[in-house]
Amino acid sequence: MLRGALIGFGNVAANGHVPGWLACQDVEIVAVSDTNKARQSEAERLLPYARWYDSGEMLLAEERLDFVDICTPPSGHADLIRAALQRGLHVLCEKPLVTCPDDLVELSVLAGAERKVLYTVHNWHHAPNIVFVRELLQRREIGSITRCIWQTLRIKPAAAVTGQPGNWRLDPQVAGGGVLVDHGWHACYVMLSWLNQRPTAISARLETRRHVDSPLEDTATVHIQFPRATAELFLTWAADDRRNTVEISGDRGTIRLENNSVVLSQPNSHEEPRRWTLASSLAEGSHHPEWFGGVVNGFLAEMAEATTRGHNFSEAALCVQMLALAQLSNRQDGAWLPIPDSISVEKMDTGVPR
Numbered sequence: 001m002l003r004g005a006l007i008g009f010g011n012v013a014a015n016g017h018v019p020g021w022l023a024c025q026d027v028e029i030v031a032v033s034d035t036n037k038a039r040q041s042e043a044e045r046l047l048p049y050a051r052w053y054d055s056g057e058m059l060l061a062e063e064r065l066d067f068v069d070i071c072t073p074p075s076g077h078a079d080l081i082r083a084a085l086q087r088g089l090h091v092l093c094e095k096p097l098v099t100c101p102d103d104l105v106e107l108s109v110l111a112g113a114e115r116k117v118l119y120t121v122h123n124w125h126h127a128p129n130i131v132f133v134r135e136l137l138q139r140r141e142i143g144s145i146t147r148c149i150w151q152t153l154r155i156k157p158a159a160a161v162t163g164q165p166g167n168w169r170l171d172p173q174v175a176g177g178g179v180l181v182d183h184g185w186h187a188c189y190v191m192l193s194w195l196n197q198r199p200t201a202i203s204a205r206l207e208t209r210r211h212v213d214s215p216l217e218d219t220a221t222v223h224i225q226f227p228r229a230t231a232e233l234f235l236t237w238a239a240d241d242r243r244n245t246v247e248i249s250g251d252r253g254t255i256r257l258e259n260n261s262v263v264l265s266q267p268n269s270h271e272e273p274r275r276w277t278l279a280s281s282l283a284e285g286s287h288h289p290e291w292f293g294g295v296v297n298g299f300l301a302e303m304a305e306a307t308t309r310g311h312n313f314s315e316a317a318l319c320v321q322m323l324a325l326a327q328l329s330n331r332q333d334g335a336w337l338p339i340p341d342s343i344s345v346e347k348m349d350t351g352v353p354r
Contacts, residue, residue, distance in 0.1 A: 002300075003065050005031040006047075007056040007080055008072035009039045010161045012094060012287055016123075017069055018046050020292030026300070029069075033059040036161065056080050065089055067117075067303065073168045074176040078103040081118065085110045090117040092299050095185045096323070097316040099176030104320050108313070117302045120316040124186045125193065126294030129282050133248070133257055137194055141264055142250030148191055148231040149247045152183045153239035156211070157218075158286040170214035178216030180206060181323055183235045188319045191224075191231055194248065198318070201225040203336045204326035210238035222326050225336075244282035257282075 004021065006013050009032050021029050032043040033053035040052050053059040056072070060083055067090035070080050078098045084091045085107065097120040098104050111118040124130055137145070157169040157179075168174040169182055192199075202224050206217035222233040246257040253266035260281035265273040280290075302310050325337045 002027045002067065002303075003030050003063075004067045004069060005029065005033070005050075005059055005063055005065050006043075007033050007059060007068055007070045008076070008094075009034040009036075009043050010071060010073075011159070013069075013071035014039075014042055014046060016287035016289050016292055017071060019289040020296050021069075023293060024296055024300075027296075030065070031059050031063045039161065057083065060084060060087055060089075067092060067299075070094060073174045074099050074181070075174045078107065081107050082110065085114050085116055085118070088114060088116065090119075090299075090303050092119050092121065092295070094121050095316075096120075096176065096181055096320065098320060099181065099324075101320055101324050104317055108317070111313075115306060117299065117306075117310075119299045119302060119310075119312050121292075121295050122186075122189050122312060122315065123288055123291040123295050124190050124282075126291040127282060127288070128280055129257060129260065129262070129278050130190055132262060132276070132278060133246070133255055134194065136255055136262075136264060137248070141253065142248065142255055142266070143252030145195055145229050145248060145250050147229060147247075147249040148195065149234075149245075150187045150191065150231070151234045151243070151245040152179075152187065152236070153241060153243045153245075154179075154183070154237050155239055155242060157182065157237050170211060170216055172214075172216050175216060177323065177327060178206070178214070178220070179218055179235045179237050180204070180220040180222070180326060184220060184222065184233060184323055184326070185319050187233050187235070188322050189315050192315060192318060195226055195229055195231070197226040197228060198341070199224050199226050199231075199322065199339050201336050201338050202322055202325050202329060203334050204329045205334045206327070206330040209236065217330075220326070223336075224322070259284075 004027055021027055029047055029050050031051045032047060033056045035055055043052060068084045070093040074096055077093055081091050081093060157167055160167045204222045207219040208217055209219050211218040218237040220235045224231040244259060248255045256263045260278045262276045263273050329335050329337050
């Protein structure tokens with residue numbers, strides 16, 4: 001039986017992670033921490049046998065563990081990952097893994113030295129809609145991909161825990177970025193898996209259209225160049241409705257995903273477009289407990305194989321790099337910036353507080 005602990009017990013931990021861990025027979029969550037004392041009663045309700053701590057540092061100092069699951073806001077990720085790795089623990093962490101490439105380099109070296117897994121929650125990989133589209137692409141239903149257009153429309157950021165003042169997603173000291181980091185991370189790792197190419201350059205524009213009380217952007221437009229394709233992201237918290245739309249064009253057709261529907265068009269086949277209506281929508285909910293089981297399985301598999309830096313880490317590292325460069329591009333009026341083949345150990349000035 002593996003012994004784990006949750007550090008941070010906000011909405012995503014309680015509603016997204018806990019159901020996945022409770023369904024796993026070989027894992028026991030023995031401890032929980034959060035700096036918000038009001039969350040203790042909810043933790044005791046969902047995990048009655050787990051001990052409560054008022055901070056992650058206290059938990060790490062007292063508990064005998066195999067791994068931690070870090071669910072705090074982004075500003076706490078790097079320090080908590082570092083502390084857990086230094087105690088010889090495997091680490092699962094909510095996205096974004098970190099917001100600064102410098103932290104990523106240091107933590108990658110530390111994970112390798114400790115021979116511990118550092119894994120990011122890429123739960124959208126396990127959404128039935130994303131899986132369905134991936135299978136169509138693997139069967140080469142539209143041939144070679146030439147263009148991907150991704151839109152995430154929301155009317156506001158996801159809510160923080162009830163009773164807390166403000167929303168940390170709008171606080172630059174905590175979030176590390178606005179809608180670009182919150183939703184762009186998902187779009188980046190999903191598109192990377194679909195295109196199966198390493199991007200070569202990126203350009204971005206960040207705006208505030210509705211949430212003017214925050215210095216963070218609520219709208220992002222990002223263009224990405226790949227060796228054999230292009231991608232465009234439009235992400236906003238300032239829409240009039242809640243919707244996800246993706247259009248993937250290939251040299252033999254087009255796949256369009258909108259919420260829970262998928263349409264496959266192949267103009268040269270003389271057939272009517274094929275349409276599917278799926279049971280779930282990408283625009284429904286924020287916590288997606290039904291997708292977390294796939295994350296658990298991937299994390300535990302890497303732990304069993306002693307894979308310290310597997311495909312998940314490489315994917316997360318590239319997401320860190322892409323989003324940091326997108327922020328820098330915006331500061332340079334949308335300039336196209338090259339994406340290096342590897343993460344530079346030199347400091348990258350993104351303007352994001354560390």
